[in-house]
Amino acid sequence: METIDTIKLLGQVPNQAPQVWADIGAGTGVFTVALQMLLAPQSTVWAVDKNPHVLWSLPKQNEVNISVEEGNFERAMDLPLFDGIVMANALHYATDPAVVLQNVLQHLKPSGTFILIEYDTSIPNPPWVPYPVSLAHFQKLASQLGLNSPKELHRVSSQYGQNSIYSVSCQSLQKS
Numbered sequence: 001m002e003t004i005d006t007i008k009l010l011g012q013v014p015n016q017a018p019q020v021w022a023d024i025g026a027g028t029g030v031f032t033v034a035l036q037m038l039l040a041p042q043s044t045v046w047a048v049d050k051n052p053h054v055l056w057s058l059p060k061q062n063e064v065n066i067s068v069e070e071g072n073f074e075r076a077m078d079l080p081l082f083d084g085i086v087m088a089n090a091l092h093y094a095t096d097p098a099v100v101l102q103n104v105l106q107h108l109k110p111s112g113t114f115i116l117i118e119y120d121t122s123i124p125n126p127p128w129v130p131y132p133v134s135l136a137h138f139q140k141l142a143s144q145l146g147l148n149s150p151k152e153l154h155r156v157s158s159q160y161g162q163n164s165i166y167s168v169s170c171q172s173l174q175k176s
Helices: 003-010 030-038 052-057 097-105 135-144
Strands: 020-024 044-049 065-070 082-088 108-119 151-157 164-171
Touching: 003 030, 003 082, 003 151, 003 164, 020 030, 030 044, 030 082, 044 052, 052 065, 082 097, 097 108, 097 135, 108 135, 135 164
Parallel strands: 020 044, 020 082, 044 065, 082 108
Antiparallel strands: 108 164, 151 164
16 A cells, blocks of 8 residues: 555544554554654654564654554553554454454543544455454444544555445544
8 A cells, every 4th residue: 555545544643742642453564654654743653563573674754753562452452541543454354343442442542533444345355354344334333332423534445356445533432
């Protein structure tokens, strides 16, 4: 995916003051790098993945730090609270997305921002998208998990089929 597409999928990340964000299921760090471009200087992005070896070589950019952490979102993770969390092209690997989202969202500050990027399909495509989370499915999950109604940010065509990739943003309904 091109960097311009990753930035569009993230939308307008608040960048007036330094923040701490997480890229959960960071993979190769494509969205970690995009977050660095969007966040204010002196911010930090935690790149969390169960196989973080690729992430160690990501350079600091735009005066935004990277903290690499090994973690599996299907289990409890020992992470701090974040101003925002991005989960891009990762949730479709979880057999139970509600449990995974509960694990992830416990690390979101009250009124924090959660951005989900996923394939908009309900048809599995093993091994690449074994447990898809369509936008309609995520909208139902969001209300059950204490998030406000998801706002669609952007869509791009998938290079692996007829479906598009959507991104949504929502906030924790908990107040600070």
